[in-house]
Amino acid sequence: MPIPVAEPKVCDTVSIEVECTDCGHTRWLRPAQLWTFGVRGDTPLTALAERLSCSHCRRDGLPGKSIAVQAAFATEQAAAEANRWRALRTQEAPGAGSRARVA
Numbered sequence: 001m002p003i004p005v006a007e008p009k010v011c012d013t014v015s016i017e018v019e020c021t022d023c024g025h026t027r028w029l030r031p032a033q034l035w036t037f038g039v040r041g042d043t044p045l046t047a048l049a050e051r052l053s054c055s056h057c058r059r060d061g062l063p064g065k066s067i068a069v070q071a072a073f074a075t076e077q078a079a080a081e082a083n084r085w086r087a088l089r090t091q092e093a094p095g096a097g098s099r100a101r102v103a
């Protein structure tokens with residue numbers, strides 16, 4: 001029986017790296033800076049990217065929605081859990097041809 005692994009959430013992190021894959025703009029945000037985007041402590045990291053957008057691209061009239069998120073976890077344990085969760089998720093991804101969204 002696989003051990004259930006909790007999905008990593010914003011409250012497990014100390015800071016979040018938000019990278020725009022369109023223009024390459026990167027910034028680190030503390031969780032408290034994310035509240036203004038409607039993000040909460042129990043928001044899964046996988047749901048983060050769709051809530052954020054790139055201010056640089058937006059200023060140029062682009063959607064700025066090609067966001068990649070990386071987290072710095074609060075504890076080694078939280079980081080290990082997140083790695084296990086990602087590994088399980090990759091295994092469980094449906095067969096070849098379909099792509100799993102990974103934050």
Ligand SMILES: [Zn+2]
Pocket residue numbers: 020021022023024025054055056057058064
């Ligand atoms: Zn951008």
